[in-house]
Amino acid sequence: MQLAAPERGLAARRRIAAAACALIAAAVPTAAHSQEATGSWTLDTSILLYGEQDRTEIFEPVARISRLFSNGHRLSGQFAYDAITGASPTGALPSGQLQTTTTPSGNTVTIAAGAVPTNEFQDQRFALDGEWEAPLARTLKSTLGAHYSSETDYMSLGGSASASYEIMDRLTTLTAGMGYNADKVSPIGGTRTGLSDGTVAVQGLDNPKNVTSGMLGVSHILSRRWLVGLSGTLQAEDGYLTDPYKVVSLVDSTTLEVSGQLTEKRPDKRQRASLLFSSVYHLNEDVFYFSLRGYSDDWNVRSGTLDLRLRHELANGKYLQPHVRYYSQSQADFYVPGLIAGQALPAYASADYRIGPLRTGTLGLTYGFHVKGMPGTVSLRAEYLRQWLATPGGEGEGEGGGGDDDRAAGGGEVRAGPVTTATIDPASIQSNMPPLNIGSFLIGYTVNF
């Protein structure tokens, strides 16, 4: 009598394991398990090493701890410390021989790309954030946030509240939120009057800067794999919006030399609006993130941002995440690379390239993995950012960029051309800021316990 073959292999072992586990579980009503499942903590830490070529360097450790309670409430706290050193461009034009080229709009004065004048500075910033999520009903959740941060010349105190409501069998989520920040700007060396030679400074002045923001968003689960969302924010800023340390160069109309500088001056109100479309699509194991943001404000700054990420899962919990981002911005009304000495001053003027015709390109890669024997996930992210100013009409790299190699030496590319002292249209003065290379390295560690 031939015995039937017994079951064997992994499947057989799994059945035995499951049956044994069920048997033991039933014997011992495991209160321990239920207790461990509710109070779950999450610790998120990261260290940012950020450096701009010949400019600012930032070292920023951040720690975020959050606790999910059994009743669904979640309390989070975050502490961040920034050590900032290096040089920030003052906005002044590099000194040096002017050089003229002809353009359809008449004579154009392009300032040679000498080394861009910068201020050496050091600063420390502490930031504390708190957040409390509370489910009000099965499909309604509220979130309250509080913020405090301080640095030598800036203090920020703010709060926010938002609610998210799920409808259509929880396929669609509507979110609405409000935020308010009461910041104080206390410039080092006193608050200098705008568009002045900067000698008159009022000491000990804490200039208020209030920011009120509102957000309305909707997200929708289109399919088992596809989540899309649209989120709009409106933000009204009121108060001291000028950069206390930035200046605007004065160009002598005869010698076309930089003959001096004025402190910059910006309006004290700014209405800003943005619309963000986001999409997350789950492939077999990988996840593709896509977002498109439109922005505009009443300083006439308009921008578009495209952001693409692909989280590619590797074996046993490792992953690679390439990241591409492109940002294109139009300049503010009152953005001027320089002013003609002696001419009537405009109401507002700033040469800060960050509200100029700016482009930013970002390439990044994140690698996430588990360390054997240690819970949680470690992530290493390296990103390269490149910023440049697009000249009106001409796209692509800054005119006189002249490539990276000779830029730092201040020997900008000089093009011959007739020098005329006819009336020079102020708008024809262009900044010749070389492209800015930025590297950032972010080390992250996340663990649940």
Place this chain on the structure above:
Amino acid sequence: MTPPTLERGEDFWVGRFAAMGGPCEVLLDLDDRDEALALVACAQDEALRIEHKFSRYRADNIIDRINRAGGEPVEVDAETARLLDYAALCHEMSAGRFDITSGVLRRVWTFDGGARVPDEAALRDVLALVGWERVTWRTPVLTMPPGMEIDLGGIGKEYAVDSAAALLARRTSSALVVNFGGDLYATGPRRGGRPWAIGVDDPERTGQGVLDRVDLTRGGLATSGDARRFVTWQGRRLGHILDPRTGWPIEGAPRAVTVIASTCLEAGTLSTLASLQGPGAAEFLRDSGVEFRIH
């Protein structure tokens, strides 16, 4: 019931007591003596509870009621029902080799190292009382033909280890090992992440020599083997592991099979099923992807 003894190991306590027909130990990775004593006492209570309830040597428990039911249906409690469900699964998966009704075969076999084997007629009579398929099991009612007997020995000890370990794990977060006669379960690594060093006994010289060492941080470990329980017949060494379909020992079963798995019960079942494969034991365990040692 003699109280358990307590001894200080390197940086852990070792509680000892007798139960399950053999030496029992509980190792506790903690320093407080009173807590250790209380935990060991709790493990002893659980071991004795399960032994009294499921041992076939006692005259007042559920096993005895089932074995003396004389064919009448017997309603069993939830715990017994779960053990019978588990035994039924093992019987089905081993195609009848694992059978809790095969205990009666000991009436014709004595594995004392001697040479006595049962004669054909005696074996046939006993085989008529063996076979889980003859039993009607509709939870929670068991109906067994008269004369048949069940013996949960193959499951009971490992079940007691897991059950005691789970009870202790609910009362302390310190790591511990429950070891009943070589079948054991570790709830977690010792402080500093160090594993528990488990010595695997030499089946030939039980108690004298350690044949192998297993480093265990979490999970169950069980050994099945014939140590000194065998007969030699026609020059062949026959271990005490019997095939319930033929009533004869399984030829070429390894002396000792030690398996490491997620629970002690799973390890015990796999080591028993492996031994029932005779020479195929190693291959069976390799296929199932568990860590094991064969001697």
Place this chain on the structure above:
Amino acid sequence: MSTRLRRSALLFVLAVLAVAGSGCATAKVQPWDRDLMARETMRFAPSKIESGTDDHIYFSKEGSVGGLGVGGGGCGCN
């Protein structure tokens, strides 16, 4: 509010209502089909700490605002 801004705000509200109204555009996603959606990675900003850092970098290096949330910290970096 300048006319340009009011116009874009109005357009935006229209867009939000449109998306909300669409409800279940494609086949209905049943509650038990939410296994992928329950994963940590299926969120617009899976890591709050990373998106916070990025918002801070781009806020201090560019002239725009606007992401997923409201509030958050101001800084003297822009």
Place this chain on the structure above:
Amino acid sequence: MQRAPRLMIASLLGLALAVAAMPVRAADAPAPAKSASAHAPSFALPDRLGKTVTLDSLAGKVVLLDFWASWCVPCRQSFPWMNALREKYGAKGLAVVAINLDKDRAAADAFLVKNPAAFTVAFDASGKTAEAYRVAAMPSTYVIAKDGTILVRHTGFDPKKTSEVETAIEGALKP
């Protein structure tokens, strides 16, 4: 490059409207199962030991039927409660059956190791049974009387709201 941002915003709005224009089908609101006469749809699903669990095989018992998945957080919190229910009412004729709706069986097995289930677990990766019971959220719990009628249908899991289910069970168990 002045036009770029305006172009961006316009295309964005266009996209949003396109999503809206997709065929709109009113979400079929889950039929109210509260009506007492609703009869529990039958099912035949494999359990952890590979045996088939059917509603008919539980005839004569009060059944607590639960739909869960490994990725659903409130489901994990409901397991200890279901363990307790089986311990308390098991002998009095309550059968607890938890139907897993995971698409990946390994995920369910991993869940069961961490969250021991001392009750019957059945597997329905296709979700057909959940559809038959019009499950609207995870977890969903049904109390089915001895004659197969659905007495209570409870969505989500709230430790404070379990008494409603327990009183229904006690009522249904009375001979």
